[in-house]
Amino acid sequence: MNPASPLPGQPSPTEAMARHVCTLAAFLLPALSLCLPSGYSWGAGLLLLAALATAPRWWRQPLQWPRARWLVGVLLFVGMDWLIDALISQGSWRSLDKPLKYFLALPCLFFALRFPPRPRALWAGLAVGACLSGAVALYQYGVLGEWRAEGFTNAIQYGNLSLLMAMMCLVGAVTWQAGPRAGLWRAGLGLGVALGLTASLLSQSRGGWLALAFALPALVLLLRHRVPGRRLLGALAALAVCLGVLVTAMGPTLKLRLEQAVSEARQYEELGTSENSVGQRLAHWRLAWNMGLQKPLLGWTLAGYVEEKERLVAAGQAPAEVLKYGHAHNEFLDVFAKRGLLGLSSVLALYGVVLCLFWPRAGCRLPPERHALQLAGLMLPLCYLGFGLTQAFLGHNSGTMFYLFVTLLLYAALQAPPEEDAAATPAAQA
DSSP: OOTTSOOTTSOOHHHHHHHHHHHHHHHHHHHHTTTSTTTHHHHHHHHHHHHHHTHHHHTTSOOSOTTHHHHHHHHHHHHHHHHHHHHHHTOOGGGGHHHHHHHHHHHHHHHHHHSOOOHHHHHHHHHHHHHHHHHHHHIIIIISOOSSOOTTSOHHHHHHHHHHHHHHHHHHHHHOOSSTTHHHHHHHHHHHHHHHHHHHHHHTOGGGGGHHHHHHHHHHHHHTTTSOHHHHHHHHHHHHHHHHHHHHHTHHHHHHHHHHHHHHHHHHHHHOOOSSHHHHHHHHHHHHHHHHHHSTTTOSHHHHHHHHHHHHHHTTSSOGGGGGOSSOSSHHHHHHHHHHHHHHHHHHHHHHHHHHHHSOOTTOOOOHHHHHHHHHHHHHHHHHHHHTTTSOGGGSHHHHHHHHHHHHHHHHHHTSOHHHHHHHOGGGGO
16 A cells, blocks of 8 residues: 555545645634624635635535535525626626625535534634624724724624624533533633624614524524523523623613614604614615515616615605615615515525524434534524614625625534544534
């Protein structure tokens, strides 16, 4: 046997290197997402380069997981929907940026399935990312004196993604099994929960907290028979205490923001006032709904949406405030107005397919470390559904990139061979 040849059953040096690169990307993507400008691009870019470089090793291999075809199909569906919009509106080359994200995610998915990342890299990346987002928020709010933290994107995207990472860290902290360094992992993930929530509160993104109404009940429902009741209750109590401390510390600011929201909503309903945050949202929602009804199949397109808004404002049929934003502050109404029912079905499919892929199947009881990956994956569509009620979340690069690439990395880690998974995850060493 050639001394340089791998032992039977062992990966070749190239395969081992590809696995290391995928694992590094799985750490970098969540870890850098909110602490650097376009931080999510580092892990995604590394994953894409590795996928292209190793294409001959995965290109001709059939997918071994039938359910993965649903993910491939929905990425193609959403990408084609965006491409149709770009072609109809005859936009510039920049308009191809949106469909390209979905198409380029496909080779990354095939690469990650062929060389799955080690799960602990994802957990470490989420913990580090949530902690760094909290550190950035504390610096911007407490040191620089900014009235709301926004990281290196806008405050809504920043606060909501911080909340999402906090929820995913909560999953890891609650489900981590006893074993070597288990206490250290739980502490790190617990710190991620606290600092991720801190960043969300300091961003003052009120709408994002609606996501908890989707995510927390599902988490309790799916964990109640998988982890000891005392641990689950302890985690929920710790979460409540953490939120209580943060809300108390920011009491006057949060009270003012809530009172302001109620007052602005009342002014819009009674007087039609739209010169404020809530008022312009409600005006935008009504406008987007009416525009969608006028062209229900394919919508107005991105360019047509802006042109029609300008025409309506000039004609006095819509308030001027709607021109300040390029979206309707609601994922579903925004897509309905711009891309019609076809676009709306693509967004719902994107959330629905991921929800089905990660939702635990009846009678299929996975090991704890894999069940944790499932629950972390569920946090993505559940939280995004909540975020989408007050923000066109996928209309921003940060929202699209985080959803696509964290989804495919989590799904790939979930499909790793059991023997590799056990060796890679401290949770499995119980």
